[in-house]
Each structure stands twice: as C-alpha cells, then as structure tokens.
Amino acid sequence: MQLALEIDLSAASLQNQVFKQIHGLIVSGRLKPGARLPGTRALSEQLGVSRNTIILAYETLTSEGYLESREGAGTYVSTTFPDNSLSVASGSNHDATYHKPVHLFVPVADDKKRSVPPSEIVCDFALESTDPACFPRSVWRRLTNWRMQSSKFNLTYSGTPKGLRELRETLAAYLGASRGISCTPDQIVIVTGVQQALNVAAHLFVRAGTTVAMEAPGCRTTADLFRAYGAHIAPVPVDQSGIVVRHLPQSRNGVAFATSARQYPMGVMLSASRRDILLNWADQTDSHIIEVDFDTEIRYQGSPPPPLKSLDTHGRVVYVGSFAASIGPGLRVGYMVLPPHLVDPAVHAASLLDHGFPCTGVPWLEQAVLNDFIETGAFEKHLRKIRKTYMARRDCLILALQKHIGSVQINPVHCGTHLVWELPPDFPSAVKLQTLMLKQQIGVYTLRDQNIGDADYLENCDRYLLLGFAALSETAIEEGISRLAKAL
Amino acid sequence: MQLALEIDLSAASLQNQVFKQIHGLIVSGRLKPGARLPGTRALSEQLGVSRNTIILAYETLTSEGYLESREGAGTYVSTTFPDNSLSVASGSNHDATYHKPVHLFVPVADDKKRSVPPSEIVCDFALESTDPACFPRSVWRRLTNWRMQSSKFNLTYSGTPKGLRELRETLAAYLGASRGISCTPDQIVIVTGVQQALNVAAHLFVRAGTTVAMEAPGCRTTADLFRAYGAHIAPVPVDQSGIVVRHLPQSRNGVAFATSARQYPMGVMLSASRRDILLNWADQTDSHIIEVDFDTEIRYQGSPPPPLKSLDTHGRVVYVGSFAASIGPGLRVGYMVLPPHLVDPAVHAASLLDHGFPCTGVPWLEQAVLNDFIETGAFEKHLRKIRKTYMARRDCLILALQKHIGSVQINPVHCGTHLVWELPPDFPSAVKLQTLMLKQQIGVYTLRDQNIGDADYLENCDRYLLLGFAALSETAIEEGISRLAKAL
Numbered sequence: 012m013q014l015a016l017e018i019d020l021s022a023a024s025l026q027n028q029v030f031k032q033i034h035g036l037i038v039s040g041r042l043k044p045g046a047r048l049p050g051t052r053a054l055s056e057q058l059g060v061s062r063n064t065i066i067l068a069y070e071t072l073t074s075e076g077y078l079e080s081r082e083g084a085g086t087y088v089s090t091t092f093p094d095n096s097l098s099v100a101s102g103s104n105h106d107a108t109y110h111k112p113v114h115l116f117v118p119v120a121d122d123k124k125r126s127v128p129p130s131e132i133v134c135d136f137a138l139e140s141t142d143p144a145c146f147p148r149s150v151w152r153r154l155t156n157w158r159m160q161s162s163k164f165n166l167t168y169s170g171t172p173k174g175l176r177e178l179r180e181t182l183a184a185y186l187g188a189s190r191g192i193s194c195t196p197d198q199i200v201i202v203t204g205v206q207q208a209l210n211v212a213a214h215l216f217v218r219a220g221t222t223v224a225m226e227a228p229g230c231r232t233t234a235d236l237f238r239a240y241g242a243h244i245a246p247v248p249v250d251q252s253g254i255v256v257r258h259l260p261q262s263r264n265g266v267a268f269a270t271s272a273r274q275y276p277m278g279v280m281l282s283a284s285r286r287d288i289l290l291n292w293a294d295q296t297d298s299h300i301i302e303v304d305f306d307t308e309i310r311y312q313g314s315p316p317p318p319l320k321s322l323d324t325h326g327r328v329v330y331v332g333s334f335a336a337s338i339g340p341g342l343r344v345g346y347m348v349l350p351p352h353l354v355d356p357a358v359h360a361a362s363l364l365d366h367g368f369p370c371t372g373v374p375w376l377e378q379a380v381l382n383d384f385i386e387t388g389a390f391e392k393h394l395r396k397i398r399k400t401y402m403a404r405r406d407c408l409i410l411a412l413q414k415h416i417g418s419v420q421i422n423p424v425h426c427g428t429h430l431v432w433e434l435p436p437d438f439p440s441a442v443k444l445q446t447l448m449l450k451q452q453i454g455v456y457t458l459r460d461q462n463i464g465d466a467d468y469l470e471n472c473d474r475y476l477l478l479g480f481a482a483l484s485e486t487a488i489e490e491g492i493s494r495l496a497k498a499l
Numbered sequence: 500m501q502l503a504l505e506i507d508l509s510a511a512s513l514q515n516q517v518f519k520q521i522h523g524l525i526v527s528g529r530l531k532p533g534a535r536l537p538g539t540r541a542l543s544e545q546l547g548v549s550r551n552t553i554i555l556a557y558e559t560l561t562s563e564g565y566l567e568s569r570e571g572a573g574t575y576v577s578t579t580f581p582d583n584s585l586s587v588a589s590g591s592n593h594d595a596t597y598h599k600p601v602h603l604f605v606p607v608a609d610d611k612k613r614s615v616p617p618s619e620i621v622c623d624f625a626l627e628s629t630d631p632a633c634f635p636r637s638v639w640r641r642l643t644n645w646r647m648q649s650s651k652f653n654l655t656y657s658g659t660p661k662g663l664r665e666l667r668e669t670l671a672a673y674l675g676a677s678r679g680i681s682c683t684p685d686q687i688v689i690v691t692g693v694q695q696a697l698n699v700a701a702h703l704f705v706r707a708g709t710t711v712a713m714e715a716p717g718c719r720t721t722a723d724l725f726r727a728y729g730a731h732i733a734p735v736p737v738d739q740s741g742i743v744v745r746h747l748p749q750s751r752n753g754v755a756f757a758t759s760a761r762q763y764p765m766g767v768m769l770s771a772s773r774r775d776i777l778l779n780w781a782d783q784t785d786s787h788i789i790e791v792d793f794d795t796e797i798r799y800q801g802s803p804p805p806p807l808k809s810l811d812t813h814g815r816v817v818y819v820g821s822f823a824a825s826i827g828p829g830l831r832v833g834y835m836v837l838p839p840h841l842v843d844p845a846v847h848a849a850s851l852l853d854h855g856f857p858c859t860g861v862p863w864l865e866q867a868v869l870n871d872f873i874e875t876g877a878f879e880k881h882l883r884k885i886r887k888t889y890m891a892r893r894d895c896l897i898l899a900l901q902k903h904i905g906s907v908q909i910n911p912v913h914c915g916t917h918l919v920w921e922l923p924p925d926f927p928s929a930v931k932l933q934t935l936m937l938k939q940q941i942g943v944y945t946l947r948d949q950n951i952g953d954a955d956y957l958e959n960c961d962r963y964l965l966l967g968f969a970a971l972s973e974t975a976i977e978e979g980i981s982r983l984a985k986a987l
Contacts, residue, residue, distance in 0.1 A: 013882075015679035015809070016802050041675030047876065053883065057802055143652035151654060152647045155864075159640045164631035166639060167827020187529030191503035203691065203860050207853050214727070236851050239702070314504050314545055321503070339655020343862045363724050364852060365695050372691050374831045374865050376643075388535070391500050395541070 014042075014049060018058045025060045029068035037077050037088055048078065048086040134491035135454035138276065138429045140482035143339055145397050147389060154383045158376060165379070169370030172358045174201025174346070175378040181385050182332075182346055190304075191321040192330065194348050200357050203372050204345040205303055207364065208331040209233060212301045213240040214360035215329075215353060216266045224267040226254045228461040228472060230275055233268060242266070244464055249274055251422075253281030256288040265298040271319050272307040273426045276461045276477055280316055280425070290319060293327040300328045306336035308394050309481075310426045311402045326350030329357075334381070336428065337394060344377050397481075401428060407485040408478060408492070415496035428481035429456075433474055438499070440473040451494050502530075502537060506546045513548045517556035525565050525576055536566065536574040622979035623942035626764065626917045628970035631827055633885050635877060642871045646864060653867070657858030660846045662689025662834070663866040669873050670820075670834055678792070679809040680818065682836050688845050691860050692833040693791055695852060696819040697721060700789045701728040702848035703817075703841060704754045712755040714742045716949035716960060718763055721756060730754070734951055737762055739910075741769030744776040753786040759807050760795040761914045764949045764965055768804055768913070778807060781815040788816045794824035796882050797969075798914040799890045814838030817845075822869070824916065825882060832861050832869055885969075889916060895973040896966060896980065903984035916969035917944075921962055926987070928961040939982050 016032045018025060036042035048054075051069060055062040069086055072078040080086045173179065179196035186192040202208045217223060219241035225234055227246035234244050245260040247267075253274055259267065267289065271281040281289070293300050300319055307315045320330035330348040349357050365372035384390050405424050412419045412432065420433040434441060441457040448455045456479070458472035480488060504520045506513060524530035536542075539557060543550040557574055560566040568574045661667065667684035674680040690696045705711060707729030713722055715734035722732050733748040735755075741762055747755065755777065759769040769777070781788050788807055795803045808818035818836040837845050853860035872878050893912050900907045900920065908921040922929060929945040936943045944967070946960035968976060 013677055013796075013798065013803065015677055015805060017805070018802075036676060036679070039681060041679055041681050043672045043675065046672060046676055049879075059801065143655045146652075146655045148650060148654060152650065155647055156644060159643055162636060162640065164634075165829065166636060167631045167634045167829045169828040184531045184534060185500060187531065188524060188534055189500040189503055191524070191529055193527060193529050203853055206851070207860075210852055232850070239851055308501075310501065313547065314506075315501065317503060317505070340657040340858050341653065341655045341863055343860060362720070363694070363727055364698055365691055370828050372695075372831060372860075374862060375829055376864065377862050394500075 013057055014054065016054075016058060018060060020059065026064045026067045026071075029054075029058070029060070029065060030071050033068065033072060034077060042088050044088050044090040046088045048088070050085065131452055132449075132454045133452040134483065134487050134494070136429075136456065136478040136480065136491065137454055137482065138456055138477055138479045139336070140479050141336055141339060141397070141428060142400070142482045143341075145393075145400055146339060147393055147396075150389045151380065151384065154380045154387070154389075155376065158379045158383065162376075165375045168375070170375055172362060172366060172371060173197070173199065173354075174371040174373060175375065175382065178378045178382040179346075181382050185385060186332075186348065190307075190315065191317050192348060193321070198349050198351060198354060200347045200349065200354065200361060201371050201373050201378060202345050202347060202361065203343045203365065204335060204340070205305065205331055205333045206232075206236070207361070207372065208329075208345055208347045209236055209301065209303075210364050211347065211357050211360045212266075212299075212329050212331070213237055213242070214363065215356055216264075216299050216301075217242045222260050222262045222265040224254075224259050224265060225463050226268065226270065226274055227463055228276055228458045229268070229463045230270075231461055231463050234463040237266075237268075246463055249277050249279065251279055253279055253285055254289070256285050256292065259289070259292050261296060263297050265296055267293065267298060267300045269300055269302050269319060270305065271302055272304055272315055275305065276429070276431065276458065278422045278424060278427055278429070278431050281319075283316075286317070286319060286322060290322060290325075290327065294325050298327070301331065302328050303331045303333075305333055306427045308337045309398060309401060309428060311398060311405065312425045315426070320348060323350075326352065329353065337390075337397070338381075338384075342377060342381070344373050344381055401481045404480045404483065404485060404488060405430065407488050408480045411489050411492035415492050416499075429477055429479040432476045432478065434476055441476045442473055444476060444499075447498050448495060451498050453491050453494055455495070500537060501545055502542065504542075504546060506548060508547065514552045514555045514559075517542075517546070517548070517553060518559050521556065521560060522565060530576050532576050532578045534576045536576070538573065619940055620937075620942045621940040622971065622975050622982070624917075624944065624966040624968065624979065625942055625970065626944055626965055626967045627824070628967050629824055629827065629885070629916060630888070630970045631829075633881075633888055634827060635881055635884075638877045639868065639872065642868045642875070642877075643864065646867045646871065650864075653863045656863070658863055660850060660854060660859060661685070661687065661842075662859040662861060663863065663870065666866045666870040667834075669870050673873060674820075674836065678795075678803065679805050680836060681809070686837050686839060686842055688835045688837065688842065688849060689859050689861050689866060690833050690835060690849065691831045691853065692823060692828070693793065693819055693821045694720075694724070695849070695860065696817075696833055696835045697724055697789065697791075698852050699835065699845050699848045700754075700787075700817050700819070701725055701730070702851065703844055704752075704787050704789075705730045710748050710750045710753040712742075712747050712753060713951050714756065714758065714762055715951055716764055716946045717756070717951045718758075719949055719951050722951040725754075725756075732952055737765050737767065739767055741767050741773055742777070744773050744780065747777070747780050749784060751785050753784055755781065755786060755788045757788055757790050757807060758793065759790055760792055760803055763793065764917070764919065764946065766910045766912060766915055766917070766919050769807075771804075774805070774807055774810060778810060778813075778815065782813050786815070789819065790816055791819045791821075793821055794915045796825045797886060797889060797916060799886060799893065800913045803914075808836060811838075814840065817841065825878075825885070826869075826872075830865060830869070832865050889969045892968045892971060892973060892976060893918065895976050896968045899977050899980035903980050904987075917965055917967040920964045920966060922964055929964045930961055932964060932987075935986050936983060939986050941979050941982055943983070 018028050051062050051065040055065045069078060073080060076089055078086050079089045178201060179199040182199055183194055183196045186194060217237055217240040221242050222245050223237045223242040224245045224247050226249050238244060247258045248255045273280060302319045304318060318330060320328045333345040334342050422431040424430045442459060445455055445457050456477040458475050506516050539550050539553040543553045557566060561568060564577055566574050567577050666689060667687040670687055671682055671684045674682060705725055705728040709730050710733050711725045711730040712733045712735050714737050725732060735746045736743045761768060790807045792806060806818060808816045821833040822830050910919040912918045930947060933943055933945050944965040946963050
C-alpha cells in the first residue's frame with residue numbers, strides 16, 4: 012500500500028522526516044503490528060526521494076525495534092514494541108467528545124431490541140428464519156467454480172442496469188410456469204432484495220402525503236420505509252380471507268401493500284373475490300399495488316394461489332420476488348416485475364438508490380450462479396427438500412403443542428415458516444407469555460412486533476403467539492414447547 | 500417447479516381441468532417451449548388428485564403435440580407446436596394500454612443520454628472508465644475457490660448488519676496506514692458502493708430544506724440524489740485549489756459534499772489551508788461533511804493528501820470509500836467510516852434502504868474475497884500494475900494532444916483516470932466539439948454533464964473538454980486524438 016506520508020523536499024533531513032512520520036503512524040496505531048511496509052523502491056518513487064533515504068529510515072526504525080525485516084519477505088511493523096508507553100489503542104478518541112443527538116429521518120425502532128441477548132436464547136422460534144443447513148452448498152460451489160472459470164471481465168464490469176439478461180430470461184420463464192405471470196425479461200429488474208424493491212416502488216409512487224394502505228398486522232419495517240418517504244400509513248385489518256377490502260382508503264393515487272399468497276404475519280390467503288376487488292380498487296382510485304411474494308415456494312399443500320400480478324390487466328401491480336426464504340437472506344438477490352411503462356422509471360430510481368453508474372446493484376457472480384441454480388433444476392430439487400423438511404417440523408410443532416398444551420387454535424399453515432396460535436382465553440397475554448419464555452431462554456413472538464401504527468388494533472392482538480419452526484430441529488421444537496408448557 | 504394450476508375437486512373431469520390449464524399455460528406463452536414439466540407424482544401431490552389423472556392429462560397433451568416425453572428425462576413442452584395460430588409471444592399486452600405518465604420523485608436525467616448509441620462510438624474517452632483487462636482474475640478466482648471450500652453457512656446466512664468483521668478489520672488497518680485515518684472496525688459500515696453510502700448519509704443529515712453545498716462543477720447524479728431527499732443544492736465554485744471555501748453557505752445544520760483528494764471532475768486537489776477552513780466551517784455552522792474518496796489509489800505522483808476524515812477532530816466527517824475505480828464497479832462493495840455516535844443511526848438507515856433484515860446488503864462471498872485480496876497483498880500488487888498502465892496511457896494522451904494539436908493547457912493529472920483540457924480561445928466550444936467528434940464516432944465529454952444546477956456557471960464551462968484515458972489502449976488514444984485534430 013502507499014503510506015500516507017508527506018515529505019517537504021526543501022526541508023532538511025529527508026531521512027528524519029520519513030523516520031518521524033512512519034514512527035508516528037506506528038505509535039498512533041494507524042499502522043498496526045504485523046502490517047507490511049511498502050518496498051523501499053516503491054516508497055522512494057512515491058515520495059520522490061532517493062531509495063537510500065528510505066533504506067536508512069527503515070534501518071533506524073528497525074534498530075529501534077519498530078520494524079522487523081523478514082528474510083526475503085519484506086519489512087513489517089514489529090509485533091513486540093520497544094516501550095510500553097506506546098498507545099496502540101486505535102479509534103479517534105476525539106470523536107467521543109461530540110455527542111449531538113441525531114435527528115433521524117425516521118426513528119430508530121429500538122423497541123425491536125430484545126430484552127435478552129440472542130446469544131442467551133437456547134431455543135428461538137424466530138420468524139422468517141430458515142435453516143441454512145438445508146442449502147445444497149456443494150452444488151452452489153460447483154456452479155460458482157464453473158462460472159468463475161468463464162468469468163472474463165464480468166467480475167469487475169458494471170453490467171446492465173436491469174441485471175443479468177440470462178437471469179431475467181430464466182425468471183420470466185419460471186414466473187410464467189409457476190405463478191402464471193406473463194412477462195418479458197425486459198419487465199424484470201434485479202435488485203438486492205425486497206427492501207430495495209420497496210424503496211424503488213416508494214420512489215415511483217410515494218411522496219409527502221401519499222396514502223399507503225397496509226395490512227394490519229403487517230410488516231413494520233415496511234411501514235417505516237414508506238413513512239420515510241412521507242407516506243401516510245392507512246392500516247387495513249386482516250381476517251381469515253386476507254385484507255378486508257371494504258376498509259381500503261378511497262383517496263386517489265394511493266398505494267396498497269399486499270402479501271397475497273400468505274399474509275404476513277397472519278398466514279392467511281387472500282380470497283379470489285377479494286383479489287378482484289383489490290384490483291378494481293386500484294383502477295378506480297388510480298392507485299398501485301405493491302405485491303410481495305416472499306415465501307410462496309415453501310408450500311406444503313395445494314397450488315400457490317394466482318398472484319395479483321397474474322390477474323392485473325391495467326398495469327397496476329408491481330410484483331416483488333425474493334430468494335430470502337427459499338435460499339437465504341445472505342444471497343442478496345431479489346427482483347421486481349413491472350408494467351412496461353414503469354420499467355425505465357424504476358431503473359432510474361434504482362440508480363439513485365444504489366447503482367450510481369448504469370449498473371445493477373447485485374454482483375454478477377450471484378446473478379450468474381442463481382441463474383444456473385434455477386436452470387439446472389437444482390433450485391426445484393432444493394425446494395422439494397425444504398418443503399419436506401419444514402413440513403415435518405411444522406407437524407412436529409403442532410403435535411408438540413397438542414401434546415403439552417392440549418387443544419390449540421392454529422391458523423392453517425399451508426405455506427411459510429411460522430404458525431399463528433390463538434391463545435385460549437384463560438392464558439396470560441402473548442406479551443406476558445413472551446417475557447415468561449425469555450426467562451426460560453426461549454424466544455416466542457407476538458403481533459406487537461408487527462404493529463404498523465394502529466393503536467386500537469394493539470389491544471386485540473395480544474391473544475396471538477407466533478412461532479417460527481423452519482430453523483429448529485424436531486428435538487429442539489419438542490424441548491421448547493415442553494418448557495413453554497411447564498412455565499405456564 | 501410447481502405449476503400454477505387450480506383444481507376444483509368438486510367439479511367433473513379432473514383430468515380435463517389439468518389438461519385445459521396446462522394447455523392454457525402453453526398457448527399463452529407462460530410455459531415456454533422446452534420447459535420441463537413437474538413429475539406426475541409431484542403434480543398429483545400438489546393438486547391432491549390421483550397420479551393417474553395427471554398421467555392421462557400428460558398423455559393427451561403429448562398426443563396433441565403440446566408435450567413431448569424424453570426417455571428417462573421427463574416431460575417437456577414441445578419445441579414444435581401443433582398449430583401456427585399459437586400465440587407464443589409473451590409479455591402482458593394489456594399492460595400497454597395503460598400509459599399514465601409517472602410523476603417521479605426526481606426527474607429522469609434524460610439529457611444524459613447520448614445522441615449516438617454507444618455501440619457506434621469506436622473510441623470512447625469515457626470518464627470514470629477503467630480497464631477490466633487489468634484485473635487479476637486468476638488470483639480472484641483462486642481466492643473465491645478457497646473461500647467457497649470453507650463457506651459452510653456463510654453463503655445464505657444474513658450476516659452482521661455492518662458487514663463482515665474481517666473485512667472491516669482489514670479496512671481499518673489499511674485506512675490507518677494508507678490514509679492516516681484512525682478508526683476502529685466498529686466505525687466502518689460495508690455498503691454496496693458510493694451511491695448507497697450517499698443515501699445513508701442523506702438519511703442522516705438531509706431533510707426538506709437542508710442546504711447541501713456541492714462543488715460546481717460536480718457530480719450531477721449526487722445532486723439529484725440529495726434533491727430526492729428534499730435538499731436545497733448550493734453550488735460552490737471550484738478553482739485550482741479545490742472548492743472555494745469563502746462561498747460556502749452559512750446556513751446551520753447543512754451538509755457539504757467534498758471530493759478532497761481529487762475534485763471530480765476538475766481533477767484539482769483541495770489545498771491544506773482550505774481543508775482546515777472547510778472543517779472549521781462544519782464546526783461553526785453545525786454541519787457535516789460527506790467526503791468521497793473515489794480514486795485516490797490511482798495516484799501517479801507523490802503521496803495522497805490527508806483526507807478530511809484524518810483531520811476531523813469533532814466527528815463532522817463521514818468518509819466514503821469505493822473499489823469501483825481500483826477494482827471495478829461490478830464488485831459492488833464500498834464502505835463508510837463514521838464518527839462513533841453516527842454508526843447505529845447509519846446501520847438503521849442502511850437497513851431501511853437495503854437490508855430489511857439485520858444483515859448487510861453485500862453478499863458474503865464478495866466481502867470475504869475482497870478481504871483476502873487486500874490481506875494477501877494482491878490488491879497492492881494490482882494497484883502498482885494499474886498505476887503503471889494508466890500512467891503510460893495518461894502520458895500517451897498528453898503526447899498525442901501535443902503532437903496533433905500543439906500547445907495544450909491541461910490541469911495536472913497526479914491522480915485519477917481522466918484529464919481536463921482548457922480549449923484555446925479560437926477553438927469551438929466544448930459542446931460543439933463533442934457533437935463534431937460524435938460524427939467521427941469518438942466520445943469526448945464536457946462539463947455540461949457535470950452541471951449541478953448553476954445556470955451562470957454553465958456559460959463559462961464550455962471551454963473545457965474532458966478525456967478519460969484508463970480504459971483505452973495507447974493505439975486507440977493516438978488514433979482518437981489524431982481523428983479529433985483532423986476534424987477540427
């Protein structure tokens with residue numbers, strides 16, 4: 012690396028200047044023990060001084076114990092220092108003097124922090140958790156190696172703004188067959204995940220005062236996001252057939268956020284008639300629907316219901332797909348399917364958020380390997396495997412609840428990775444139960460965490476407990492529920 | 500994959516329902532020629548009908564020519580269809596009927612579009628272009644393979660919100676030694692690049708009416724970005740010593756955007772005294788500085804100047820680093836160095852933009868391999884190589900200009916990948932020259948593209964031509980300049 016040194020060529024003793032500045036970098040902790048120094052030739056070229064000057068400065072630093080040279084390997088900062096008064100502590104201490112509170116555009120949701128550190132939870136029925144051990148790593152590695160061998164300039168090249176063409180073609184074919192969504196690859200924009208897609212959609216549809224209808228209970232981070240764009244959130248209740256469409260706001264140019272295949276977090280499916288009403292509402296109020304399809308692939312029974320996008324005849328729906336549930340959130344690839352006239356504005360919005368240059372925000376390698384993963388059928392095979400595994404865990408959880416608690420009221424879990432349990436009337440509230448369980452080092456979840464800002468609703472929602480099952484072994488599930496029952 | 504079929508078990512002829520729906524998927528183009536159908540057993544499980552029903556439906560479709568079965572490999576959609584009236588054209592045609600204009604939060608910068616398609620430009624002196632052929636692909640591949648072998652759950656796991664710890668440690672050490680920035684790994688947040696970092700910074704500091712001081716000429720996409728957050732952009736002129744600090748706005752709680760090491764696009768370095776004045780201005784007006792260090796590593800002479808961050812004693816500076824110039828924009832990894840009290844708010848802002856879940860927006864693999872690339876010294880070696888290559892191209896460009904044009908007035912190019920040429924008074928304007936050159940299929944650039952909204956400034960800026968050199972071979976540079984001279 013080039014060291015941050017500045018030499019005054021007109022001043023005396025260049026060698027001393029080099030010595031002093033490298034010494035300064037070492038004692039201030041900027042140059043860390045074990046760090047490799049640049050070669051004497053490179054440094055002399057950088058500073059415009061003779062190589063001999065650098066050699067002499069290095070020798071002095073070495074004789075004083077700050078540097079050590081390793082035979083044939085170069086010069087390094089010593090790992091043992093000449094004096095103990097050395098302040099190797101790093102970090103700008105002066106920064107600590109400045110503590111002006113920051114007025115965030117949106118508040119930090121600190122109430123989402125747990126009262127018990129996650130490390131102390133031994134059995135966590137966490138929501139939106141999946142089991143990374145199910146992922147076929149060796150297949151992914153093989154596909155990665157194969158792509159790396161033919162990578163040429165793709166690794167560092169900016170690529171196209173919509174994302175890898177191949178992947179968009181594969182997704183268009185996949186969506187046609189598995190979701191009934193008819194779209195061209197040009198209507199697809201690859202993004203880093205659902206959250207980025209929602210930001211793009213917010214850029215397209217939301218400004219100060221725009222009404223965003225959201226399912227309640229719903230995804231609070233999504234409500235926070237839309238609020239950051241100045242939206243007014245209109246919570247719309249959810250029943251056993253999904254969002255209660257007669258409560259949709261009637262303001263014009265609005266937005267509705269919908270998880271139609273499986274409402275998050277209640278797990279219910281939007282009924283066919285409500286699908287039609289929701290689409291009509293969008294047309295009549297000149298509004299748009301942002302449809303997020305998060306975990307439809309993790310389906311245990313029946314066919315996935317038709318997405319709103321597949322029924323959309325007026326270009327009102329932006330469909331957002333994700334691999335966070337099916338592959339894992341670490342992949343960082345998602346996609347949007349847009350009506351044709353919204354594609355260019357969406358690409359522009361994405362470039363404001365992420366790209367800057369005309370390139371996609373997702374590295375080429377992840378896009379290419381994901382394409383091959385789908386195309387070779389490995390994704391399908393993986394889905395079959397996790398469906399089987401997660402279904403066994405779901406059944407184990409239901410059986411454990413019946414065994415240890417007795418009769419339990421549970422929303423059907425045809426799809427997804429958690430169940431919603433309506434607590435019996437004589438049970439303590441969900442929030443109390445959560446606190447009780449935390450003392451047992453068990454993580455269970457309530458609808459409070461999914462509150463999107465409707466105070467009335469909060470009072471009624473305390474009768475539901477949410478339990479994620481996909482990331483836990485059957486043994487852990489059995490043990491967790493048995494502890495839960497004992498603590499009651 | 501699971502097909503999007505819906506079976507009414509109470510209705511007659513299940514087999515006919517399956518037939519009709521698969522037929523519908525094929526003729527509507529949703530299920531494409533060559534697509535593999537799910538196995539009969541899997542489909543019968545999905546739909547809850549007998550396997551025989553599926554087999555019979557498949558057989559009918561096969562006999563009618565819609566499907567073909569390949570020995571031992573399953574059933575596929577035919578690549579040759581039974582009738583020519585088949586509409587295989589995909590894409591929702593109905594979407595085309597809806598063409599309501601979209602009111603974007605910010606305007607699409609369509610004036611940035613070229614009048615000649617890029618494919619017709621044979622010699623493009625594009626700005627911010629580097630040569631992907633210089634990148635050590637085999638080293639990167641080796642490091643990737645090595646990381647893949649030990650990947651375990653990292654590939655799909657969400658990771659930590661700030662980014663890979665190892666990489667943040669490596670960056671902290673690198674920044675200490677090469678930039679004189681003293682920071683801990685905890686002050687670093689990994690992002691997908693400069694653009695995402697700017698969005699995070701905008702969330703922290705910008706709301707409706709906030710004054711953002713920007714160098715003029717400057718980076719227009721950055722101005723667009725801040726405007727999208729409601730900022731009022733205050734253009735501040737740039738001279739040979741960088742941003743003219745006496746023109747900084749005096750409003751409180753403002754922001755200044757600074758490219759201190761090498762002003763973009765003028766290529767000048769911010770003088771030491773102005774660095775101090777800029778930092779004092781931030782303190783006195785309760786403002787923050789967003790410092791973007793884009794291409795300091797590509798330095799041909801002398802040491803890089805100390806970043807504002809290394810001189811910041813009051814936590815006023817957010818430093819943004821990138822690998823887009825040194826490695827390539829396709830990598831999609833950048834980072835922010837924040838004062839300690841701003842780290843948590845920045846992580847929260849980043850989670851609104853991208854993460855959603857508590858995880859970083861950059862895939863693990865890119866972070867891990869980048870870490871190894873820096874740690875093993877391969878990055879340093881790569882930098883030495885591109886410095887040499889790009890310096891030769893810079894020198895070739897200057898020589899070609901002198902040879903074909905004569906005496907040329909050029910800002911010093913100690914650093915970076917383009918030069919700024921002040922046209923002689925008798926030359927046509929830069930914009931005219933650009934049009935002239937496009938007819939010769941040569942891309943040259945003007946300050947108009949870097950206009951951040953100061954109309955007065957525009958009249959004076961037409962005497963500068965910008966020429967990027969890093970991505971062009973010496974032969975191409977010589978040829979391009981010779982054509983330029985002939986066209987004059």
